[in-house]
Amino acid sequence: MKPNGSPDNNGTPETTAPATTAVNDVTNIPVFENEESRDIIRANFTHFREDPFSFLKQVSLHYSGAGWRGYNNIIGQPIYYKGFSEQMKAQVMNSAIVRKKIVQLAERRVEAESSQGLLRESHKARRREDVEKQLVEVVDGIVDGMICKFESKRFIRGAYYLCMQLLARSYDQGIHVSSQEIQNIRRIATIAAEKKQSIIFLPSHRSHIDYVSLQILCYRLGIGLPVVVAGENLNFPLVGQFLQNAGAMFIRRSFGGDELYQSTVQGYVDTILKGGYNFSCFIEGGRSRTGKLLQPKFGILGYVLDSLLSGAVEDAIIIPVSTQYDKVIEMDGYVNELLGIPKQKENLWDFLSSSKYLSLKMGRVDVRFGNHWSLRGFVNEFLVKTQSNPDLVTTPKSDVRSKMLKNLGYKVLGDINAASVVMPTALIGAVLLTLRGRGVGKEELVRRMDWLSDRIRAKGGRVAAFGGLRTEEVLDRGIVVLGDLVGRIEGLAEETFYAVDRFKLSFYRNMVIHLFVSEAIVAVAMYTRIKQGGGIANQRMSYSDLFNQVTILSELFRGEFIFPTEGIVINLHTTLKGLEKDRVIKIEYNDKQEIESVELTDEERLCGRENYDFYCFLIWPFIESAWLASVAIIALTPPPEFKDVWVPVKDTHAMAQLAGKTLYHQGDLSYFEAVNMESLKNAFQRLEEEAVIVVRKSKTGKNPPVMKLSEEWLPQRDPETGKIIPEGQLWKFVENIAICRREGKNRRDSASVGTRVLTLVEKLGRQLFEATAEAKRIEEEDAEVEIRTGRKRRRRARL
Known part of the structure; x- marks a missing residue:
């Protein structure tokens, strides 16, 4: 359907749509009344075999740069012209912070050489000049390998067309963006360009496609492409050059205390923001392998904040971005990593071999832009709230700066969650993994998807719009996209679906958990009483007991989920009121109108606790992971002969995962997804924060980090048998988690860490200590051999 006055559709999907209210002059993207999203790429995609004439016409238009394809008169600072890279490079190298660091390091080197008697006083000035030249x-x-190279418009036109073609083949339902957000983002970009301010896009990160989708959107909307922070692991032959010319800024994963590299990165960030160029970095650092948002990483975000705090930049506009997928291309690789298989280094062959995905129907991508806000406004508001002196936050090690940076990170994550839409595959995955029984009929699956959609909207979330399609049709599309993750049983009285690969399907379930994490914690806290059975009175839980258990779980998952910022008391009351309104629980009040107790409603019991169970099933796998990590820590109780041995952190993680796999197949662990390495690492991180374990890291970064149990948490061993005694602070910690686990037929609360489990972890712990001691012995022998060999060499040299 072509809008009035438009020479060609140029981005308008070939579907019936409401009346056009506006057409953007530059992008030719029409805005429709009462429509949530538009597909901005599929209208430009044509198979040569289906319509050779249209295909050739599109190629010709892109090659000639007709209309919006020319990427002329963009909103933002000028990019893509000859000499852009050299200009940026010169500005970075002449930036105050880089020059200052070069002088400092040269002076430090000269003084060190002088103090060692290697340099005369009269030679200092010349030596200083030589060192500065070397630096x-x-x-x-560093700069040449780091900076993006916006040089050729012909390149970016070809890159856009290539990426659009590839994405249109793999994501056959297109890339969707809100019609209103299209206009809003261009309006914001216009204001920013007039003030010569940068837009800082802060997207979620689930796939490498995140890079591509944001660049495609900015190109299509006629907005200056952002410089995108990318890991140096992507800078491999051919692909690295392509990405660098498309806007990638390559940085190391770890700076390792390299002061010159740190200053160069800061100088480049200052140059970008001072020039008003758009910028993008992933708030989570790396890609999420579990489907939910990760905790914020403060590396590059800290450099952005320091640009403003140092006075190098007056202000910048923050725009959180949520990118959601029906299906993620890298899923198989994620599963391997979560199961402990080492990540493969990116290379050209892997990149090219990924073309197998291009023939798959992987659904669609939905990109949503959160509400924009001023970085300067955020800083000023934070200083007013904390009554902090602005002069105290300018140093990188300032406590005020650290708190400000942390608040900034969690604010962005909250905004991303608020902007996110829930995809049909997420609905299907969440429903299938939160139902009791082997499978579910189609009618029941549709009913539960409708219920979940309503609950998401009631919580302020958004469900992806599918143009008025019935839920049955959305389900059919989602099942096709999920492929072999969902099984279908035919020949029964009713078409029945079941989860084939729960581990992979959990990725999609986790895309909705951020909306219901508070309800889930309350539900499993109540489960500690409900699972005891008996009459209604026996399953009723006092508010004080509920509050204590909710507090324990909230602290346990502080590093796993993004919680509301109102505080635990307000959040708990809000959650209970919501569950009461939904007729899931009933609240009893005392004479002072204070909450006295909570219990399930009669309606919830009559419907088989299906709504209550949904919340429990959402979080039970994470409780299993936390329990598994805490049980694995018991294995770090050293045998007497290994009392002072520190064990490698990486080996301890692997030991915990091996224990989890064993316990799952033996029936002592209910969820196989509980052994995923991401959740285990989060649990270990939480144990470190609570000082349950002590982690020692190498100052140089050459040696891997090691760990041991804290003395206060160390279980005692029976002096006669040598067995670990099941008591003490660590044992109580494990018990507090265990009582919230889903009860299985192989265990009861009377033995949350049963004899089988304890015997297994003791065995694995001894193996870990023995392997560590043996590795240390071999290392010492090698060092001794090296010393003897060095002595022989020096003796021969003297002779």
């Missing part, structure tokens, strides 16, 4: 050459190499 300038080092910076030159």
Whole structure:
């Protein structure tokens, strides 16, 4: 359907749509009344075999740069012209912070050489100049490998067309963006361009497609492409050059205390933001392998904040971005990593071999932009709230700065969650993994999807719009996209579906958990009483007991989920009121109108606790992971002969995962997804924060980190048998988690860490200590051999 006055559809999907209210002059993207999203790429995609003429016409238009394809008169600062890279490089190398660091390091080197008697006083000035020249050459190499290279419009036109073609083949339902957000983002970009301010896009990160989708959107909307922070692991031959010319800024995963590299990165960030160029970095750092948002990483975000705090930049506009997928291309790789298989280094062959995905129907991508806000406004508001002196936050090690940076990170994550839409595959995955029984009929699956959609909207979330399609049709589409993750049984009285691969399907279930994490915690806290059975009075839970259990779980998952910021008391009351309104629980009040107790409603019991169970099933796998990590820590109770041995962190994680796999197949662990390495690492991180374990890291970064149990948490061993005694602070910690686990037929609360489990972890713990001690012995022998060999070499040299 072509809008009036439009020479061609140029981005308008070929579907019936409401009347057009506006057409953007530059992008030719029409805005429709009462429509949530538009597909902005599929109208430009044509198979040569289906319509050779249209295909050739599209290629010709892109090659000639007709209309919006020319990427002329963009909103933002000028990019893609000859000499852009050299200009940026010169500005970075001449930036105050880089020059200052070069002088400092040269002076430090000269003084060190002088103090060692290697340099005369009269030679200091010349030596200082030589060192500065060497450091300038080092910076030159760093900058050349780091900066993006916006040089050729012909390149970016070809890159856009290539990426659009590839995405249109793999994501056959297109890339969707809100019609209103299209206009809003261009309006914001216009204001920012007039003030010469940068837009800082802060997207969620679930796939490498995140890079591509944001660049495609900015190109299509006629907005200046952002410089995108990317890991140096992507800078491999051919692909690295392509990405760098498309806007990638490559940085190391770890700076390792390299002061010159840190200053160069800060100088480049200052240059980008000072020039008003758009910028993008992933708030989570790496890609989420579990489907939910990760905790914020403060590396690059800290450099952005320091640009403003140092006065190098007056202000910038923050725009959180949510990118959701029907299906993620890298799923198989994620599963391997979560199961402990080492990540494969990116290379050209892997990149090219990924073309197998291009023939798959992987649904669609939905990109949503959150509400924009001023970075300067955020800083000023934070200083007013904390009554902090602005002069105290300018140093990188300032406590005020650290708190400000942490608040900034969690604010962005909250905004991303608020902007996110829930995809049909997420609905299907969440429903299938939160139902009792082997499978579910189609009618029941549709009913539960409708219920979940209503609950998402009631919580303020959004469900992806599918143009008025019935839920049955959305389900059919989602089942096709999920492929072999969902099984279908035919020949029964009713078409029945079941989860084939629960581990992979949990990725999609986790896309909705952020909306219901508070309800889930309340539900499993109540489960500690409800599972005891008996009459209604026996399953009623006092508010004080509920509050205590909710507090324990909230602290346990502080590093796993993004919680509301109102505080635990207000959040708990809000959650209870919501569950009462939904007729899931009933609240009893005392004479002072204070909550006295909570219990399930009669309606919830009559419907088989299906709504209550949904919340429990959402979080039970994470409780299993936390329990597994705490049980694995018991294995770090050293045998007497290994009392002072520190064990490698990486080996301890692997030991915990091996224990989890064993316990799952033996029936002592209910969820196989509980052994995923991401959740285990989060649990270990929480144990470190609580000082249950002590982690020692190498200052140079050459040696891997090691760990041991804290003395206060160390269980005692029976002096006669040598067995671990099941008591003490660590044992109580494990018990507090265990009482919230889903009860299985192989266990009861009277033995949350049963004899089988304890015997297994003791065995694995001894193996870990023995392997660590043996590795240390071999290392010491090798060092001794090296020392003897060095002595022989020096003796021969003297002779």
